[in-house]
């Protein structure tokens with residue numbers, strides 16, 4: 116895979132200015148509250164697609180985990196599960212350790228960048244479920260995500276899964292606009308209902324700090340699913356979809 120030093124150093128610079136920055140992370144966490152109606156459904160679907168019995172002592176890896184929101188969701192759902200959370204940002208990992216102190220040694224935060232296969236050195240052993248939300252769309256450059264799927268496949272135990280809640284690229288520009296309109300219309304309605312008509316989506320967006328964090332390199336859904344099959348996963352599908360928001364994944368026989 117072609118991957119230049121300059122690609123990597125640009126990524127590192129942008130990480131430092133965004134996910135590496137405590138203030139940026141706090142702003143992002145505030146902003147995303149109005150996205151909750153969609154994010155919560157997405158997270159619920161990731162949790163429900165993990166195939167093991169709810170009491171099983173499964174080991175989970177959350178990649179691009181941020182402060183571990185998804186992994187902690189799994190641990191609250193599954194009393195005997197443990198999780199490793201991998202992220203490139205030291206500030207995110209510290210926040211994760213602080214926020215999840217109550218989970219004690221059931222959750223562990225490790226630093227590693229998914230930009231290269233070196234991240235594999237940060238995790239030990241294999242996992243029943245590798246999961247992720249809202250992180251992997253950053254990695255299409257040089258088809259990096261295609262290779263991440265292969266790296267993940269080797270970490271998944273037989274009978275396990277990889278499930279990703281993310282966003283994908285619409286097939287056409289006009290479909291992008293249709294999706295944006297449908298999504299905003301839905302969120303607007305949810306915000307008006309929750310606030311008893313006191314506020315709306317436009318106001319919620321205007322009140323939120325800007326959280327631009329570099330280009331979204333999301334891919335087309337069919338290509339993502341193809342890459343998962345190519346990596347060896349079976350029963351690959353998009354399990355949930357709302358506009359361009361998706362939950363997709365596959366299982367290891």
Ligand SMILES: C[S@@+](CC[C@H](N)C(=O)[O-])C[C@H]1O[C@@H](n2cnc3c(N)ncnc32)[C@H](O)[C@@H]1O
Pocket residue numbers: 130134135178179180181182183184185201202203204207227228229230247248249250253
């Ligand atoms: C939108 S946040 C999502 C966090 C979390 N998965 C969630 O759903 O709350 C994207 C995350 O990707 C992480 N990230 C960005 N570049 C990364 C890289 N090269 N390797 C690993 N994580 C990275 C950021 O630090 C950030 O925590």
